[in-house]
Amino acid sequence: MNAYELPQPYLLFMGDATEAGFAKTALGLKDWAPERCVGEWHLPGGSVFTGLPELAPRQAYAEGARALLIGVAAVGGAIMPHWLPALVEALEAGLDLISGMHTRMADTPVLVEAAARCGRRLYDVRTPPKNLPIGKGNKRSGRRLLTVGTDCALGKKYTALALTTALQARDVAVSFRATGQTGIMIAGAGIPIDAVVSDFVAGAAELLSPAADGAHWDIIEGQGSLFHPSFAGVSLGLLHGSQPDVLVLCHEAGRTHMLGLPDYPVPSLKEAIELHLALARRVNPAVRVAAVSLNTSQLSDAEALAAIHAVREELGIPCADPLRHPVEFAAVVDACLAMA
Amino acid sequence: MNAYELPQPYLLFMGDATEAGFAKTALGLKDWAPERCVGEWHLPGGSVFTGLPELAPRQAYAEGARALLIGVAAVGGAIMPHWLPALVEALEAGLDLISGMHTRMADTPVLVEAAARCGRRLYDVRTPPKNLPIGKGNKRSGRRLLTVGTDCALGKKYTALALTTALQARDVAVSFRATGQTGIMIAGAGIPIDAVVSDFVAGAAELLSPAADGAHWDIIEGQGSLFHPSFAGVSLGLLHGSQPDVLVLCHEAGRTHMLGLPDYPVPSLKEAIELHLALARRVNPAVRVAAVSLNTSQLSDAEALAAIHAVREELGIPCADPLRHPVEFAAVVDACLAMA
Structure with missing residues (x-):
């Protein structure tokens, strides 16, 4: 695949973060890709821990690590100047660098120079691969599931990861196909679809999910929402290029308006x-919606159960909250498999 | 507006083209923006003429020209090496350079060096402006019309230009808003929407068509098609960001499949x-389709009239071919104005 393939396993760089909210990337990696992580590394004062062993870059390299992954965010998405000596130390220890920051390492001269000197690479996962193709629309073999949403930021990535894990547990051949920077770090590969030039979004999605064995599933991480007037074009390009057989609709119970846009109501399911x-249907006339993944994080236990039952009643398809009720999520997985 | 604003008027560079098909840009400018063109300039052997006066760069500058615009295309969209001395001569004469080629002048060292030496600028109109915003979805004042299509490359730009000219002739306040390279050269400003990173397409469209006087019309050049699986995301981002009050649907009579995709039928009107x-409706619940602009170039005169009447009968809205029947196109213009 011409998408990112990241050097692994990772050493997680925790910086001097003191709040878990700034370490979401590292904590997500520990949850979803522990096999890709050999340890964590703090600057003095850092106090957020994933529970992995504390390793300096040289120790981590000796333990097999091949990249230092920036697992913390700073306000504004910048690479902080006081991180730079540590990042250079990692390059000198033989590790490549992986970053999902808005500020690109490739635009940070001290890192570019140190990487060149050490023969190492800088992976800015928000920067898409070059030479992406135009979408072709040809039917590809294999099964494809795309998580889609009534809005942004309500569980499309989480749902895709939960589905992937569940299919793996059932010995189904499955690949998680990442389309955002955190997903790419978890999967170790992928394409940051919202950073792709618009003419090439469908082509990037086709590249991300290539023809596969007929029984293989690609679980594709959705982006944005067809209903979000800022990002619907991204979602449509991804939808067309993914040619999904199965859609799982993600929704947050109780959300009233679109993210950041008080005047735009969330659509009905x-x-x-x-x-x-x-x-x-334009790209796959047989496409179906298998289930609803309901984010109930704003509800009480009783409200959550009521909301889930209401969706099942209304639509006649399975509904569960993969984070709150992982056991009940099995019915969502069953419904997806039954569609193929 | 933070979109391109090109230096004008232009001297049209005709190179050594010997077939009109390679000089579409220059011929289109002569047709649609004669007031922006002071002359044309050929290399030895060139034999395609727009009818404008032949002027060398220094003469053209003296006549008021402020940019040399590459009006011819080479196979593959490249800037031909044997053009370079002429392009440098233009820079030395005080003209900026404007190109819609795929190869960027900014990636052509001899031009970059000469422009820096002469204090001139290189305008690659396929390269979008930097720092485009995310779409906001806020309702803006003024009237907006977007040309949309059942497919790519069937007359959306031509229709938008014809509508603009017709509204100007009726003394309506109107701006043509260009979204592709030829349109940008004709308008002297615009944003190449399919070259914008997907996350920013709706925001670019909002920037392109800013809030205006309530009686002012923006006529926005459509791109791609919601039905083309390679480019539908571009079209949807442009549709959402444009917040059109009026759509004019462009269609080619007799086209059976989508451009480049034999397995994808053209949708019905x-x-x-x-x-x-x-x-x-997501961004403007009052939006309406005013008329159909029918490209009948593949039909005989009798077939064209029959096709136009069939559309009027089927849909009950005006239909005309602006190129073939410019007088009858007035009914399309009437219908657009009546929607506001």
């Missing part, structure tokens, strides 16, 4: 299903 | 109208 099917 | 309205 029925509206969302109809529009997604109408647009996805 | 009814399907196209329904899908465009469903998606455009």
Whole structure:
């Protein structure tokens, strides 16, 4: 695949973060890709821990690490100047660097110079690969599932990861296909789809999910929402290029308006299903919505159960919150497999 | 506006082209923006003429020209090496350079060096402006019309230009908003929307068509098609960011499959109208399709009239071919104005 393939395993750089909210990337990696992580490394004062062994770059390299991954965020997405000596130390220890920051390492001269001197590489995972193709729309073998949403930032990545883990547990051949920077770090590969030039989004999605064995599943991480007027074009390009057989609709119970846009209401589940099917049928007339993944994080236990039952009643398809009710999520997995 | 604003008027560079097909840009400028063109300039052997006066760069500068615009294309979209001495001569004469080639002048060292030496600028109109915003979805004042299509490359730009000219002739305040390289050269400003990073397409479209006087019309050049699986995301981002009040649907009579994709049929006009309205209502519930602009270039005169009448009968809205029947196109213009 011409998408990112990241050097692994990782040493997680925790910087001097003192709040878990700034270490979401590292904590997500520990949860979803522990086999790709050999340790963590703090600067003085850092107090967020993943529970992995504390290793300096040379020790980590000796333990097999091949990249230092920036697992913490700073306000504004910048690479902090006081991190630079540590990042150079990692390059000198033989590790490549992986960053999902907005500021690119490739635009940071001290890192570019040190990487060249050490013969190491800088992976800015928000920067898409070069020479992406235009979408072709040809039917590809293999099974494809895309997580889609009534809005942004409500569980499309989490749902895709939960589905991937569940299929692996059932010995189904499956690949998680990452489309955002955290997903790419978890998967060790992928394409940051919202950073791709618009003419090439469908082509990038086709590249991300290539023809595969007929029984193989690609679980593709959705981006944005067809209903979000800032990002719907990203979502449609990904939908067309992914040619999904199965959609899982992600929704947050109780969310009233689109992320950042108070004047735009969140669509109903029925509206969302109809529009997604109408647009996805253009590339795959057999596409179906298998289930709803409901984010109930704003609800009490009783409210969450009631909301899930209401969705099941209304739509007649399985519904579960993969984070809150992982056991009940099995019915969502069953429904997806039954569609193929 | 933070979109391109090109230095004007232009001297059209005709190179050594010997077939009109390679000089579409220059011929289009002569047709649609004669007031922006002071002359043309050929290399030895060139034999395609726009009819403008032949002027060398220094003469053209004296006549008011402020940029040399590359009006011819070479196979593959490259800047031909044997053009370079002429392009440098233009820079030395005080002209900026404007190019819609795929190869960027900014990546052509001899031009970069000469421009720096002469204090001149290189405008690669396929390269979008930096620092585009994310779409906000806020309602903006003024009236907006977007040309949309059942497919790519069937008359969306031509229709938008014809509408703009017709509104100007009626003394309506109007701006043509260009979204592709030829349109940008004609308008002297615009944003090459398919070259914008996908996350920013809607934001670019908002920037392109800013809030205006309530009686002012923006006529926005459409791109791609919601039905083309390679480019639909571009079209949707442009649709959302444009917040059109009025859509004019462009279609080519007799086209059977989508450009470059033999397995994808062209949608029916009814399907196209329904899908465009469903998606455009997200940003403007009052949006309407005013008319159909029918490209009848593959039909005989009798067939063309029959096709136009069939569309009027089927849909109950005006239909005309702006190139073939410019007088009858007035009914399309009337219908657009009546929507506001």
